[in-house]
Amino acid sequence: MNILIDDIPFNKSLFPFGEVRSMAHIRLGILTLFEKWQFYFPGKVFIASEKLIHDFNEPECIEYPANFIPSNDFLKEISRENRKIAFAPDCKILEHPWQIFEFNDWAIRQDFGMITEGKISSKIHASNQAFSPENIFIENGASVSCSVLNAEAGPIYIGENAEIQEGCLLRGPIAIGDGSRVKMGTKIYGATTIGPFCLAGGEIKNSILMGFSNKGHDGYLGDSVIGQWCNLGAGTSNSNLKNNASKVKIWSPKDNQFVIAREKCGLLMGDYSRCAINTSFNTGTVVGVCCSIFGNTPPGKFVDNFSWGRDKYVFEKAIADINNWMKLKNREITSLEIQSLKNIYQ
Numbered sequence: 001m002n003i004l005i006d007d008i009p010f011n012k013s014l015f016p017f018g019e020v021r022s023m024a025h026i027r028l029g030i031l032t033l034f035e036k037w038q039f040y041f042p043g044k045v046f047i048a049s050e051k052l053i054h055d056f057n058e059p060e061c062i063e064y065p066a067n068f069i070p071s072n073d074f075l076k077e078i079s080r081e082n083r084k085i086a087f088a089p090d091c092k093i094l095e096h097p098w099q100i101f102e103f104n105d106w107a108i109r110q111d112f113g114m115i116t117e118g119k120i121s122s123k124i125h126a127s128n129q130a131f132s133p134e135n136i137f138i139e140n141g142a143s144v145s146c147s148v149l150n151a152e153a154g155p156i157y158i159g160e161n162a163e164i165q166e167g168c169l170l171r172g173p174i175a176i177g178d179g180s181r182v183k184m185g186t187k188i189y190g191a192t193t194i195g196p197f198c199l200a201g202g203e204i205k206n207s208i209l210m211g212f213s214n215k216g217h218d219g220y221l222g223d224s225v226i227g228q229w230c231n232l233g234a235g236t237s238n239s240n241l242k243n244n245a246s247k248v249k250i251w252s253p254k255d256n257q258f259v260i261a262r263e264k265c266g267l268l269m270g271d272y273s274r275c276a277i278n279t280s281f282n283t284g285t286v287v288g289v290c291c292s293i294f295g296n297t298p299p300g301k302f303v304d305n306f307s308w309g310r311d312k313y314v315f316e317k318a319i320a321d322i323n324n325w326m327k328l329k330n331r332e333i334t335s336l337e338i339q340s341l342k343n344i345y346q
Contacts (some may be wrong), residue, residue: 001336007066029107105191
């Protein structure tokens with residue numbers, strides 16, 4: 001049985017995420033939405049906008065909307081029954097970008113149960129102080145030393161070849177992705193996901209770094225979502241709560257107006273965007289794709305795609321700069337990524 005994830009109606013509803021690549025590649029919890037389905041149906045999951053299957057109407061192909069986030073139990077039941085099953089109350093519907101961090105506590109717990117079932121964690125090094133070690137799972141090759149791991153309030157997952165350096169304070173639920181590095185003295189509160197090959201430092205709370213992104217220095221990141229291949233300069237911080245504690249409004253390009261989000265909402269930053277040192281982001285700031293933020297004043301509450309300071313990025317320079325950043329992690333931009341960015345630019 002094949003699974004078709006229909007993302008086409010939803011990619012534009014989660015700006016700035018779902019712009020460069022399908023919303024099915026959004027990371028929520030430990031895994032991306034695509035990877036959650038793929039875990040139970042390896043090689044049998046297809047994304048509508050990527051057109052990887054010739055006939056979506058095949059009898060053995062069942063379809064789910066991409067904004068439907070399945071629970072572990074739901075996926076188990078589908079794989080066991082081998083048929084389409086109606087939505088269940090323990091699943092989620094993703095309709096707004098801020099729900100990515102809002103649902104992250106639930107999603108980490110779901111993915112933790114899925115990934116660790118029947119597996120044995122690597123041993124916790126004696127130099128660490130661990131609370132509720134039964135809720136801590138360390139994959140092979142990970143290095144964790146001289147840190148405090150508190151999993152009493154939620155699980156802590158540390159991926160393959162990740163590094164947790166000395167003096168870190170981790171309070172679950174937390175997921176640290178494969179190959180990521182958490183620098184000395186970092187404080188991470190739940191519910192936070194540091195995706196694969198990221199750099200984390202300073203103070204982070206209830207936030208997601210999708211993958212290959214850096215927040216490597218002091219500064220606060222809270223109730224925020226950072227896309228892939230982003231970089232936050234040293235000292236960068238965001239506000240996540242208004243001075244009058246009223247609900248935060250964020251700019252929605254789809255609705256062409258500010259919409260009410262929730263009491264706490266920090267920074268929503270699209271793929272390939274970066275900011276200079278000591279940048280201060282207001283509550284509910286939305287930064288589009290491929291922006292370079294710098295200047296003497298804080299950025300506005302909405303920074304459009306391909307902004308370069310107060311001007312527009314020259315496309316060729318934007319691609320060259322992205323490639324320079326990717327080379328720092330031994331990657332290079334692909335022709336598919338360039339074409340996707342060109343479509344957005346035009």
